[in-house]
Amino acid sequence: MSQSAQKPEFIGFGLGLRPTHYPEILDHDPSVDWFEVISENYMVPGGQPLQILERIRARYPIVMHGVSLSIASTAALNMDYLANLKGLAERFEPRWISDHLCWTGVHGVNLHDLLPIPYTQEALDHVSDRVHQVQDYLGRPLTLENVSSYVSFGRSEMLEWEFIAELTRRTGCWLLFDVNNVYVSAFNHEYDPKQFIDGIPADRVLQFHVAGHSHMDTHIIDTHDAPVCDDVWDLYRYALKRFGPVSTIIERDDEIPPLADLIDELDVARKIAADTLSKSKTAVNA
Amino acid sequence: MKDLASLQEEFQRAVIDGDDAVLAELVDTSKENRAVLLNVYRNAYTERLVEFLSNDYEKLYAYLGEEQFGQMAHGFITANPSATSNARWFGVRLPEFLRETEPYRTLPELGDLAALERALNDVFDAPDAPVLDLADLTVVPADGWPRLTFAPHPATRRLDHPTNATDIWKALHNEEAPPETKILGETRQVIVYRSGGMASFRPLPSDEAMMWDEAAKGVRFSVLCEMLSIYGGEENAAGRAAQHLQRWISSGLLTRFELES
Numbered sequence: 001m002s003q004s005a006q007k008p009e010f011i012g013f014g015l016g017l018r019p020t021h022y023p024e025i026l027d028h029d030p031s032v033d034w035f036e037v038i039s040e041n042y043m044v045p046g047g048q049p050l051q052i053l054e055r056i057r058a059r060y061p062i063v064m065h066g067v068s069l070s071i072a073s074t075a076a077l078n079m080d081y082l083a084n085l086k087g088l089a090e091r092f093e094p095r096w097i098s099d100h101l102c103w104t105g106v107h108g109v110n111l112h113d114l115l116p117i118p119y120t121q122e123a124l125d126h127v128s129d130r131v132h133q134v135q136d137y138l139g140r141p142l143t144l145e146n147v148s149s150y151v152s153f154g155r156s157e158m159l160e161w162e163f164i165a166e167l168t169r170r171t172g173c174w175l176l177f178d179v180n181n182v183y184v185s186a187f188n189h190e191y192d193p194k195q196f197i198d199g200i201p202a203d204r205v206l207q208f209h210v211a212g213h214s215h216m217d218t219h220i221i222d223t224h225d226a227p228v229c230d231d232v233w234d235l236y237r238y239a240l241k242r243f244g245p246v247s248t249i250i251e252r253d254d255e256i257p258p259l260a261d262l263i264d265e266l267d268v269a270r271k272i273a274a275d276t277l278s279k280s281k282t283a284v285n286a
Numbered sequence: 287m288k289d290l291a292s293l294q295e296e297f298q299r300a301v302i303d304g305d306d307a308v309l310a311e312l313v314d315t316s317k318e319n320r321a322v323l324l325n326v327y328r329n330a331y332t333e334r335l336v337e338f339l340s341n342d343y344e345k346l347y348a349y350l351g352e353e354q355f356g357q358m359a360h361g362f363i364t365a366n367p368s369a370t371s372n373a374r375w376f377g378v379r380l381p382e383f384l385r386e387t388e389p390y391r392t393l394p395e396l397g398d399l400a401a402l403e404r405a406l407n408d409v410f411d412a413p414d415a416p417v418l419d420l421a422d423l424t425v426v427p428a429d430g431w432p433r434l435t436f437a438p439h440p441a442t443r444r445l446d447h448p449t450n451a452t453d454i455w456k457a458l459h460n461e462e463a464p465p466e467t468k469i470l471g472e473t474r475q476v477i478v479y480r481s482g483g484m485a486s487f488r489p490l491p492s493d494e495a496m497m498w499d500e501a502a503k504g505v506r507f508s509v510l511c512e513m514l515s516i517y518g519g520e521e522n523a524a525g526r527a528a529q530h531l532q533r534w535i536s537s538g539l540l541t542r543f544e545l546e547s
Binding site: 219 | 302372373484
């Protein structure tokens with residue numbers, strides 16, 4: 001798998017698909033360009049979840065977003081999980097498949113969390129090898145998301161964005177650039193989030209996440225339970241200037257509001273993107 | 287310096303067991319101590335797993351209340367660290383845990399209630415399969431009926447409850463106060479199934495439960511009728527068997543029949 005793989009086209013402004021919104025989506029075809037689905041929610045034998053996804057897929061493009069790939073774990077790759085993922089992708093034909101640049105457990109245990117990695121050459125070699133293996137197995141490039149982190153490791157030898165940039169160079173993977181996660185991690189680890197954005201290769205960014213978080217004074221926790229705050233919208237503007245038009249979703253996992261509220265928030269993203277891009281005169285990315 | 291694998295083992299022990307050794311690898315910020323920051327992962331670990339359990343066992347959560355459910359869930363999490371890549375399967379052993387572990391094993395309605403909720407979850411996303419229709423049976427010649435066998439739809443589960451857990455479930459479902467727990471003189475036999483995409487259940491009369499259990503093993507219709515006549519009296523045993531069969535088919539409990547030679 002190399003960087004020569006063609007970049008998927010811009011698909012506009014979407015939402016994370018949540019079961020509470022199924023009826024409204026199916027009954028009213030809301031004005032959402034695409035849906036991001038949590039891959040694991042559909043790794044079930046059968047029944048309504050898969051049938052509903054089929055109906056939604058018939059009307060909207062989808063992207064599959066996983067939480068259990070554990071690409072940075074030193075445990076062996078979970079081939080059962082990958083087989084499930086590949087099967088799901090063959091059935092639902094997502095525009096791309098994403099997961100997180102993190103690990104979720106070792107020794108057969110899953111902590112169901114997006115755990116941080118030290119930014120070392122050893123970790124970079126390890127993750128690069130794993131990305132190659134997964135991409136070869138799936139037969140397509142992987143898209144990886146930067147996670148929010150709360151601790152950093154004294155042993156790190158490079159900055160997070162340097163690690164990510166080198167990973168994309170070595171593997172040809174795409175990036176799901178989570179603007180909120182950059183904001184959260186920058187606050188927690190005391191760096192300028194714009195420096196992060198400046199360090200990311202613009203041509204590898206395939207998708208944006210924007211979301212809300214919880215401020216604990218001394219640190220921020222990435223809770224996805226609140227509307228996007230002004231600071232994150234400002235950072236979104238900055239990211240748009242650097243990366244150009246990038247397919248975007250609002251990510252909400254808790255305190256999920258009515259679909260109409262999320263569509264209103266999505267319209268804010270649309271307007272910010274339109275205003276920012278018309279000023280910066282950036283061409284639509286290929 | 288430890289390698290990445292050792293560091294991840296140490297981090298995992300810190301989150302699951304509260305081991306502090308990994309703190310030596312972490313750095314303070316100007317605003318916060320590393321131990322407080324590590325606790326974000328520790329707290330999230332337990333909270334997330336408790337949330338998985340309360341989502342999958344919402345009636346049990348309502349029955350026990352937040353505090354008691356939380357205590358029970360912590361016990362389960364300690365005994366059963368997640369070994370699954372999918373949260374959907376994390377809590378599948380909860381009914382067994384409640385039936386085997388003090389003090390919950392002395393409250394059998396908890397295990398029954400959890401088993402009912404697990405069965406409802408399981409049939410909801412069980413494998414899809416054709417649903418046998420009454421019209422499918424029109425091809426069977428009259429003299430073929432004794433040789434018929436039936437296969438249960440994969441979205442069915444049979445439960446035996448020594449308690450009135452189904453009454454407790456129904457009360458909680460209707461947001462009413464649950465009845466007092468009763469240990470029933472006779473085990474309540476329950477079928478859990480999927481109908482119109484949704485999970486549902488109903489208690490089975492004992493002769494129907496017996497016939498279902500035998501039919502699910504592939505016992506042919508003539509033998510099922512004989513068993514019913516022994517079990518519930520000879521009068522109209524074939525008619526009763528046909529009634530049960532008709533109800534199973536109209537509820538979507540069967541996926542196919544076979545005509546044995």
